Amino acid sequence: MALPRAAKTQRRTRIQEEKEELILEAALEVFATNGFRGSTIDQIADVAGMSKPNLLYYFRTKEAMHRALIERVLDSWLDPLREFDAEGNPVTEIRGYIRRKLEMARDFPRESRLFANEVLQGAPRIEDALMGPLKSLVDEKATVIRAWAKAGKIAKCDPYHLIFAIWATTQHYADFDVQVRAVLGPDRAGEGRFEDAARFLEMLFVNGLGVGVPSTGTSGG
Amino acid sequence: MALPRAAKTQRRTRIQEEKEELILEAALEVFATNGFRGSTIDQIADVAGMSKPNLLYYFRTKEAMHRALIERVLDSWLDPLREFDAEGNPVTEIRGYIRRKLEMARDFPRESRLFANEVLQGAPRIEDALMGPLKSLVDEKATVIRAWAKAGKIAKCDPYHLIFAIWATTQHYADFDVQVRAVLGPDRAGEGRFEDAARFLEMLFVNGLGVGVPSTGTSGG
DNA sequence: TGATAATTTAACCGGTTGGTAAACATTACA
DNA sequence: TGTAATGTTTACCAACCGGTTAAATTATCA
Numbered sequence: 001m002a003l004p005r006a007a008k009t010q011r012r013t014r015i016q017e018e019k020e021e022l023i024l025e026a027a028l029e030v031f032a033t034n035g036f037r038g039s040t041i042d043q044i045a046d047v048a049g050m051s052k053p054n055l056l057y058y059f060r061t062k063e064a065m066h067r068a069l070i071e072r073v074l075d076s077w078l079d080p081l082r083e084f085d086a087e088g089n090p091v092t093e094i095r096g097y098i099r100r101k102l103e104m105a106r107d108f109p110r111e112s113r114l115f116a117n118e119v120l121q122g123a124p125r126i127e128d129a130l131m132g133p134l135k136s137l138v139d140e141k142a143t144v145i146r147a148w149a150k151a152g153k154i155a156k157c158d159p160y161h162l163i164f165a166i167w168a169t170t171q172h173y174a175d176f177d178v179q180v181r182a183v184l185g186p187d188r189a190g191e192g193r194f195e196d197a198a199r200f201l202e203m204l205f206v207n208g209l210g211v212g213v214p215s216t217g218t219s220g221g
Numbered sequence: 222m223a224l225p226r227a228a229k230t231q232r233r234t235r236i237q238e239e240k241e242e243l244i245l246e247a248a249l250e251v252f253a254t255n256g257f258r259g260s261t262i263d264q265i266a267d268v269a270g271m272s273k274p275n276l277l278y279y280f281r282t283k284e285a286m287h288r289a290l291i292e293r294v295l296d297s298w299l300d301p302l303r304e305f306d307a308e309g310n311p312v313t314e315i316r317g318y319i320r321r322k323l324e325m326a327r328d329f330p331r332e333s334r335l336f337a338n339e340v341l342q343g344a345p346r347i348e349d350a351l352m353g354p355l356k357s358l359v360d361e362k363a364t365v366i367r368a369w370a371k372a373g374k375i376a377k378c379d380p381y382h383l384i385f386a387i388w389a390t391t392q393h394y395a396d397f398d399v400q401v402r403a404v405l406g407p408d409r410a411g412e413g414r415f416e417d418a419a420r421f422l423e424m425l426f427v428n429g430l431g432v433g434v435p436s437t438g439t440s441g442g
Numbered sequence: 443t444g445a446t447a448a449t450t451t452a453a454c455c456g457g458t459t460g461g462t463a464a465a466c467a468t469t470a471c472a
Numbered sequence: 473t474g475t476a477a478t479g480t481t482t483a484c485c486a487a488c489c490g491g492t493t494a495a496a497t498t499a500t501c502a
Contacts, residue, residue, distance in 0.1 A: 165390045183385075
């Protein structure tokens with residue numbers, strides 16, 4: 001039997017919704033800071049404020065919790081890239097993408113760390129997602145970027161490494177938050193650091209791709 | 222008693238040198254791919270090809286192994302930044318720094334992942350190093366960069382976020398290697414990816430900082 | 443309200459984990 | 473070669489870990 005007992009009830013109850021939500025929230029917290037192997041069911045149960053067997057009534061295994069979490073998070077994690085619009089102005093699109101990714105790093109650092117932990121440790125549980133949906137989406141957007149480069153709208157560059165660079169620089173502020181704050185020191189590490197980062201990164205990528213801000217109001221149609 | 226039995230011998234033997242080296246090498250492998258909590262002494266002993274009690278003869282605890290490893294790795298991890306020369310040409314220095322960091326990501330990915338794991342999980346065991354030696358070194362180099370910007374040698378920018386961006390983009394190729402390879406696919410993921418990355422990143426940062434390549438042969442002294 | 447479905451808890455289990463004690467084996471050196 | 477110092481193994485332990493069972497409790501609704 002692969003299903004938890006809660007999934008075998010005749011109807012789906014309010015309590016099930018609430019508790020599963022509560023558990024996934026706790027699991028996110030724990031997995032994000034300890035990785036899969038480093039996390040224990042007891043820890044998650046503790047954060048969720050319930051007993052271990054009670055938790056296991058809703059998710060049969062630790063794996064099941066992790067799987068549910070990854071599935072839910074993967075979609076929202078890919079959203080910023082999906083919004084990347086082939087029809088839009090290259091500079092506007094790239095700036096927008098950087099901004100959205102940076103906002104995610106600020107507002108959902110645990111989600112970012114969940115992935116980082118997983119990928120860092122060899123992505124044993126999300127390999128399929130990486131080679132499937134993720135790769136497809138990136139391939140699609142890479143084609144767009146390459147077309148922009150060919151049309152002379154941005155500098156000629158490898159679109160994949162451009163995307164990697166945007167991922168790396170933005171997620172850095174979630175994944176390496178402790179280091180960032182340690183280096184900036186107590187004074188400079190306030191919430192303003194995300195605005196400073198945004199300013200710097202927009203400059204870096206806009207100048208770096210060899211295109212100025214769109215000269216006049218070519219507001220996208 | 223805080224010392225392992227091997228440290229209490231009258232003289233330091235050849236076997237001690239060899240075995241400790243062997244253990245740290247194995248510990249690097251295991252810690253880098255599993256994080257601290259996710260790693261077991263048995264795993265490390267297994268990789269090192271010795272029994273657990275034998276290993277514990279040289280390092281009394283898992284913590285001790287990790288500590289020894291971090292201390293050793295921290296220095297070499299900071300080396301590329303130390304080489305950053307205030308007297309040099311800004312573009313040359315920044316390109317050189319990118320190149321050295323990228324080489325480290327290629328040649329010592331486990332060292333990079335060891336740190337990434339640690340920082341990602343809140344840096345409980347290296348907080349002091351981050352706020353001490355690391356911060357000091359970065360502060361020092363940030364001053365240099367700021368001076369360059371003030372002198373108009375590079376674009377005005379926040380030197381800290383510039384350094385973060387270089388760290389993020391280069392270490393990405395070690396820490397997120399699985400993802401990079403998954404996205405590039407089997408064809409494009411050969412060892413050439415590091416050269417592609419170098420080409421892209423040099424362009425990004427050199428153009429991004431608003432300075433062209435030094436016009437003529439100012440080959441560094 | 444009572445019966446039934448849904449939820450929670452207490453008690454437990456086998457395997458793993460970090461670490462120890464002490465017997466045993468090997469090395470170095472007089 | 474003998475012997476003391478060094479190194480390795482066997483056997484072990486208590487705590488932890490993922491997960492199960494069954495009984496007790498609570499919610500739902502006719």
